Amino acid sequence: MTELxxxxxxxxxxxxxxxxxxxxxxxxxxLDNGLTLLRCHRPGQQVVxxxxxxxxxxxxxPAGLDGVATIMARAFSEGxxxxxAEEFAAELERCGATLDAHADHPGVRLSLEVPASRLAKALxxxxxxxxxxxxxxxxxxxxxxNRLDEIPHELANPSRRAAKELSRELFPADARMSRPRQGTxxxxxxxxxxxxxxxxxxxxxPATATAVVVGDLTDIDLDxxxxxxxGSWTGSTAQPRPVPPVTADDTGRVVIVDRPGAVQTQLLIGxxxxxxxxxxxxxxxxxxxxxxxxxxxxxxxxxxxxxxxTYGVRSxxxxxxxxxxxxxxxxxxxxxxxxxxxxGPALDDLWKVLRTLAEGGLTDAERDVAVQNLVGVAPLKxxxxxxxxxxxxxxxxxxxxxxxxxxxYQQLAATGTVEATAAVVNAFPVDRLVTILVGDxxxxxxPVEALGxxxxxxxxxx
Amino acid sequence: xxxxxxxxxxxxxxxxxxxxxRLANGLRVVLSEDHLTPVAAVCLWYDVGSRHEVKGxxxxxxxxxxxxxxxxxxxxxxxxxxxxxxxxxxxNGTTSFxxxxxxxxxxxxxxxxxxxxxxxxxxxxxxxxxxxxxxxxRDVVKNERRQRxxxxxYGTAFEKLTALAYPEGHPYHHTPIGSMxxxxxxxxxxxxxxxxxxxxxxxxxxxxxGDIDPEQTLAWVEKYxxxxxxxxxxxxxxxxxxxxxxxxxxxxxxxxxxxxxxxxAAYRLPHDxxxxxxxxxxxxxxxxxxxxxxxxxxxVRRDRTAVAAxxxxxxxxxxxxxxxxxxxxxxxxxxxVIEAAIDxxxxxxxxxxxxxxEMERAQAQLEREWLDRLGTVAGRADELCRYAVLxxxxxxxxxxxxxxxxxSAEDVQAVAAAKLRPDNRAVLVYEPTxxxxxxxxxxxxxxxxxxxxxxxxxDENEEAAK
Numbered sequence: 001m002t003e004l005x006x007x008x009x010x011x012x013x014x015x016x017x018x019x020x021x022x023x024x025x026x027x028x029x030x031l032d033n034g035l036t037l038l039r040c041h042r043p044g045q046q047v048v049x050x051x052x053x054x055x056x057x058x059x060x061x062p063a064g065l066d067g068v069a070t071i072m073a074r075a076f077s078e079g080x081x082x083x084x085a086e087e088f089a090a091e092l093e094r095c096g097a098t099l100d101a102h103a104d105h106p107g108v109r110l111s112l113e114v115p116a117s118r119l120a121k122a123l124x125x126x127x128x129x130x131x132x133x134x135x136x137x138x139x140x141x142x143x144x145x146n147r148l149d150e151i152p153h154e155l156a157n158p159s160r161r162a163a164k165e166l167s168r169e170l171f172p173a174d175a176r177m178s179r180p181r182q183g184t185x186x187x188x189x190x191x192x193x194x195x196x197x198x199x200x201x202x203x204x205x206p207a208t209a210t211a212v213v214v215g216d217l218t219d220i221d222l223d224x225x226x227x228x229x230x231g232s233w234t235g236s237t238a239q240p241r242p243v244p245p246v247t248a249d250d251t252g253r254v255v256i257v258d259r260p261g262a263v264q265t266q267l268l269i270g271x272x273x274x275x276x277x278x279x280x281x282x283x284x285x286x287x288x289x290x291x292x293x294x295x296x297x298x299x300x301x302x303x304x305x306x307x308x309x310t311y312g313v314r315s316x317x318x319x320x321x322x323x324x325x326x327x328x329x330x331x332x333x334x335x336x337x338x339x340x341x342x343x344g345p346a347l348d349d350l351w352k353v354l355r356t357l358a359e360g361g362l363t364d365a366e367r368d369v370a371v372q373n374l375v376g377v378a379p380l381k382x383x384x385x386x387x388x389x390x391x392x393x394x395x396x397x398x399x400x401x402x403x404x405x406x407x408x409y410q411q412l413a414a415t416g417t418v419e420a421t422a423a424v425v426n427a428f429p430v431d432r433l434v435t436i437l438v439g440d441x442x443x444x445x446x447p448v449e450a451l452g453x454x455x456x457x458x459x460x461x462x
Numbered sequence: 463x464x465x466x467x468x469x470x471x472x473x474x475x476x477x478x479x480x481x482x483x484r485l486a487n488g489l490r491v492v493l494s495e496d497h498l499t500p501v502a503a504v505c506l507w508y509d510v511g512s513r514h515e516v517k518g519x520x521x522x523x524x525x526x527x528x529x530x531x532x533x534x535x536x537x538x539x540x541x542x543x544x545x546x547x548x549x550x551x552x553x554n555g556t557t558s559f560x561x562x563x564x565x566x567x568x569x570x571x572x573x574x575x576x577x578x579x580x581x582x583x584x585x586x587x588x589x590x591x592x593x594x595x596x597x598x599x600r601d602v603v604k605n606e607r608r609q610r611x612x613x614x615x616y617g618t619a620f621e622k623l624t625a626l627a628y629p630e631g632h633p634y635h636h637t638p639i640g641s642m643x644x645x646x647x648x649x650x651x652x653x654x655x656x657x658x659x660x661x662x663x664x665x666x667x668x669x670x671x672g673d674i675d676p677e678q679t680l681a682w683v684e685k686y687x688x689x690x691x692x693x694x695x696x697x698x699x700x701x702x703x704x705x706x707x708x709x710x711x712x713x714x715x716x717x718x719x720x721x722x723x724x725x726x727a728a729y730r731l732p733h734d735x736x737x738x739x740x741x742x743x744x745x746x747x748x749x750x751x752x753x754x755x756x757x758x759x760x761x762v763r764r765d766r767t768a769v770a771a772x773x774x775x776x777x778x779x780x781x782x783x784x785x786x787x788x789x790x791x792x793x794x795x796x797x798x799v800i801e802a803a804i805d806x807x808x809x810x811x812x813x814x815x816x817x818x819x820e821m822e823r824a825q826a827q828l829e830r831e832w833l834d835r836l837g838t839v840a841g842r843a844d845e846l847c848r849y850a851v852l853x854x855x856x857x858x859x860x861x862x863x864x865x866x867x868x869x870s871a872e873d874v875q876a877v878a879a880a881k882l883r884p885d886n887r888a889v890l891v892y893e894p895t896x897x898x899x900x901x902x903x904x905x906x907x908x909x910x911x912x913x914x915x916x917x918x919x920x921d922e923n924e925e926a927a928k
Contacts, residue, residue: 007581009535015572021569044499046833115829145793146762264612311602379569384838
């Protein structure tokens with residue numbers, strides 16, 4: 001029986017006239033205390049986003065104190081000279097605000113979101129946190145214990161466990177990047193309030209910080225507001241810290257983190273490559289999207305939509321750290337999980353996809369669809385203030401010009417199939433990929449060895 | 463033809479408006495104009511979810527949702543994804559207990575394409591549905607289940623708690639992901655029958671929100687959806703009503719390889735759409751939302767017995783809602799210590815009610831969450847559909863925040879006293895099978911690489927309903 005519906009069919013409609021949209025241009029300024037300020041008015045966005053970047057990178061952490069930047073970041077919301085830890089949290093929530101802070105390789109970042117009507121109050125609290133954090137002994141001690149409690153949870157999570165192993169494999173043992181961003185049990189337990197305060201005093205000051213404010217700023221006198229809040233934060237001047245070079249060993253090899261009985265294998269296959277300063281970046285974005293940006297990209301077309309081995313495999317480029325001179329690096333990786341019995345066949349297909357791409361290249365149609373998507377989704381991707389603020393902050397953190405994102409869209413549109421092919425093939429060379437597999441070694445080791453994608457090593461999970 | 467056109471701009475809507483229309487085939491349409499950004503969201507809710515599934519076929523509604531992306535009468539293979547993404551749009555679908563939704567956000571000038579695509583699969587999915595896509599998506603969904611539930615610590619906690627909180631045979635006893643055995647058992651004929659039963663214009667609500675011309679949009683909706691025949695014969699979902707409170711404390715202890723002890727619980731709470739549900743939402747926020755809540759202050763800050771402690775609300779309209787407690791213990795702390803502290807806090811809260819400051823904080827938090835939801839065209843489209851499907855009136859979406867702000871401290875105390883008690887909960891305790899040893903060199907990547915695995919993440923998600 002055929003199931004021809006009784007509906008009336010119409011031909012596929014043609015697109016209307018596109019409307020002009022451009023990534024918003026921020027207004028840049030400096031407060032009297034040296035704080036760099038980017039602001040951007042987004043009509044209708046009632047939840048205002050504020051990002052503050054501190055030049056306190058992980059490589060500035062003292063030896064043996066990995067994690068002190070993380071504890072400092074968390075301690076910003078644990079009390080000030082005006083409020084206890086409990087009061088501070090209560091006051092923030094009274095504004096309907098959320099404040100997140102985290103430490104990563106480029107620095108520490110605080111992200112505030114608050115309804116525009118309560119921006120003044122929330123900015124005051126944020127300024128207090130930066131200007132006069134309490135760093136009380138007991139609160140820091142609690143944060144340290146809490147952090148120690150978190151570690152086993154992270155190790156039990158397959159994707160986080162894979163990320164940990166990849167960093168350890170890729171980077172030299174003495175590089176901060178080889179070690180956990182938030183520290184290990186060994187280093188975290190050495191952290192106390194004195195260490196947090198010392199790190200703060202050495203690395204946190206308005207002169208090397210940037211604030212990004214985005215949202216509907218109608219009827220808000222932002223200059224006055226900032227003067228009363230972030231403007232009252234004082235500190236000495238300082239030179240920006242030099243950025244250490246990033247190196248990695250991408251000799252093709254496989255590490256299996258053994259999880260006996262696991263029903264799936266978590267894959268993380270990576271190396272490092274160019275960051276956004278490189279001319280190749282737009283082509284690399286385009287090519288990486290064609291390889292594994294979505295479920296109709298090459299990887300999922302085979303691994304998911306033909307074979308059903310996975311819920312989804314993605315390829316991506318994620319900036320690790322950038323430098324003003326362009327010597328930074330990005331992690332280039334493929335990740336996903338596949339069922340245990342099909343781990344060998346899935347990796348075999350994955351490598352076949354990479355080889356086929358290297359041999360035959362991308363098609364013009366693939367390139368066109370990728371450009372239409374990457375450029376076309378911009379207005380919806382940047383609908384919220386938080387999304388705009390985050391990208392503006394990324395640009396600052398990565399030493400890029402304020403019009404970088406706007407220019408990137410033009411560059412993507414101008415990138416051809418040949419360039420995109422070359423970029424993605426160079427980004428994912430079949431013999432220069434470090435493969436981490438978190439899964440049941442007894443079931444997957446033999447089939448993976450048979451693939452010839454590099455020496456296979458097994459490590460035991462914690 | 464469109465009929466029943468209304469436009470309102472009531473107080474408390476934050477300036478948002480929506481108009482309602484109904485096609486002759488029963489399709490309800492909700493439109494909301496907003497020209498700030500040149501984008502338009504299309505959202506389609508079908509009034510079918512896992513509660514409509516029958517014994518032996520759990521997971522069918524969600525598996526079927528995947529099949530909706532495998533082509534339809536005029537759309538080949540993965541065309542729904544390819545065409546939307548190629549037009550600069552994003553799309554997805556999710557399945558929960560009470561509904562299945564499909565949505566696209568498009569640049570304004572591509573809106574018509576999204577409507578054409580949704581109409582094509584509503585009217586002609588079965589012309590494309592075959593064994594090959596059924597077998598493939600069965601495998602994909604089983605891998606989704608492994609990835610999101612079976613292969614992560616505590617991954618099946620929600621499923622276990624749901625099964626405890628809603629008795630055997632109750633339509634909400636099982637979660638949308640379904641069981642492996644039932645996913646294996648589903649046949650192509652099951653999928654076809656499911657479509658014929660539930661996928662009809664008179665069982666759906668379509669919302670279009672954003673930079674739209676309402677008249678033109680309605681004309682397109684009429685053109686593409688208007689000829690799809692309606693049909694009746696959808697069986698009423700099984701009765702989801704239950705006694706007001708559970709009446710005893712249900713309990714299950716799970717011994718599994720998990721990193722730490724955990725205490726989780728599900729409380730039976732009022733149905734979504736009631737004033738009492740909003741009061742319960744505020745109670746749970748005061749008790750366990752954010753880092754100034756009573757449970758966080760008690761367990762994480764003062765007693766230091768927990769790594770994390772919080773409450774969440776799963777709002778349900780066709781059965782009692784669930785208040786979901788999740789506490790992971792710190793170090794060697796034993797569960798009874800945590801449980802005693804929680805009972806003490808809940809009893810105190812029931813006796814004293816929230817302070818004025820706590821009410822202010824909780825209302826401010828929920829208000830911001832609403833602003834976030836309504837601040838994007840996609841979020842607004844989804845909420846309009848939700849209120850239209852579950853409560854028959856999309857306008858209620860625009861005034862939802864007002865209703866939360868109108869709840870009194872007395873109402874919050876009353877719902878806490880009536881519901882947040884030991885004889886109205888199902889408790890799930892995790893005891894690790896091997897004491898979790900901490901490795902000598904533990905690394906954590908602050909960012910899960912998967913979260914960055916995307917320039918645009920777009921794949922079908924089964925909703926965790928959490």
